[in-house]
Structures are given as structure tokens and as C-alpha cells.
Amino acid sequence: MPSQNNSNVCDEKIFEQVHKKYAQDLYNFTYYKYGEKIDPADKVQNAFLKLWENCKDILPEKAKSFLFTVTNNLAINTFKHHQVVLKYQNEYFSSQQNNEDPSFLMEEAEYLKKYQQALSLLTPEKRATFLMCKAEGKKHQEVAELLGVSRKAVEKRLYSAISELRKHIKEI
Known part of the structure; x- marks a missing residue:
């Protein structure tokens, strides 16, 4: 501009x-x-x-x-x-009826819960970096510019986030 x-x-x-x-x-x-x-x-x-x-x-x-x-x-x-x-509010989730195998649905829900829990354990910086790089496919330099950090910092955050996620999700 x-x-x-x-x-x-x-x-x-x-x-x-x-x-x-x-x-x-x-x-x-x-x-x-x-x-x-x-x-x-x-x-x-x-x-x-x-x-x-x-x-x-x-x-x-x-x-x-x-x-x-x-x-x-x-x-x-x-x-x-x-x-x-x-x-001050309890949330109750109602599950929708589905034609899929109930054991598959349970495993899927368990994995999703583990994944979300593992993501929530990441620092906000690592989580944002991980999601920008892996979910959206942005290049490290683009993420660095958006977050205002160096490319090396993005790489370190990303690899650290992946390592932490592997530790938390390996049981599945």
C-alpha cells in the first residue's frame, strides 16, 4: 500500500x-x-x-x-x-443420533477431546502458530509477519507445539 x-x-x-x-x-x-x-x-x-x-x-x-x-x-x-x-452455568451437550458405529463415535469423540485438550495446554503463541501453519497452510515467514516475531521463533514454536501435541495424544 x-x-x-x-x-x-x-x-x-x-x-x-x-x-x-x-x-x-x-x-x-x-x-x-x-x-x-x-x-x-x-x-x-x-x-x-x-x-x-x-x-x-x-x-x-x-x-x-x-x-x-x-x-x-x-x-x-x-x-x-x-x-x-x-x-455460573453448566453446559450440557446432547448427542445427536447417528447411523455410524457407536464405538467409532466414542473413539472419534475421545480423540477430538484429547486433541482439543492438548491444544488448550499449548501457550497461546504456540497454539496460534501451530494452527496458522498447519490448519491454514501459511508459510513460516507469513506467520512471523502476522505475529511480529522472527521466522526462527515461528519454527521453534511450531516444532515445540508439535512435540507437545504428540506427547499428549500418543495414548490414542
Whole structure:
């Protein structure tokens, strides 16, 4: 995106370019870091709304930082709210009837539970790195740029995450 003096994000073309450039990465970052329960699409939309509300103060070069910070803060607030709600509410999951073999369904559910538990034991940095690299197929350099760390740090986090996941899932 070209850098222009005396320009801000209020210009519709610049705002559109910023949206096209960062919306998907914001969504993926939020989804991988916090999961589906916080509704990452909503957080991204609200971040762009806040960007538009503050567009006169935001230079195009600072838009990425602003968006990631706002999205992360919105996600954290939602995550904390969910923790409070969950503290006072028991969740019961009803299983749907299925034509598959019950033992297969149990094994599948057990594996999924182990996988989710193993993912939850990873640090947020390792979890985000692992999901960006393995689930989305992003290259190490892309992940490094998104997370603001070096490529070597991404590689170390990724291999460490894989090693930890293997330790926790090997019983299955």
C-alpha cells in the first residue's frame, strides 16, 4: 500500500484497500488464538467499525497495528465475559443420533477431546502458530509477519507445539 503524506484512512479507497489486505488475516488470527466461541467475524467487523470511527487519526501505515490491537482487545473482553458466564452455568451437550458405529463415535469423540485438550495446554503463541501453519497452510515467514516475531521463533514454536501435541495424544 503506498504511503501518502497527509492521508488517513477516511479516504474510501484507502479504507477499502486496508479492509481487503487485513480482514482475512485478522479473522484467522482471532479464530486461531481464541476459537470460534468469541465470534471472530464479529470482532473483525467491530474493529473495522472502530477504524472508520477514528479514521481521521489513523494513518494507513498504522492501520494494521490499530486493527490487530482492537480485535485482540475485543476478543479478550469477550473471552473474559465467557469465563464469567461459564462459571455460573453448566453446559450440557446432547448427542445427536447417528447411523455410524457407536464405538467409532466414542473413539472419534475421545480423540477430538484429547486433541482439543492438548491444544488448550499449548501457550497461546504456540497454539496460534501451530494452527496458522498447519490448519491454514501459511508459510513460516507469513506467520512471523502476522505475529511480529522472527521466522526462527515461528519454527521453534511450531516444532515445540508439535512435540507437545504428540506427547499428549500418543495414548490414542
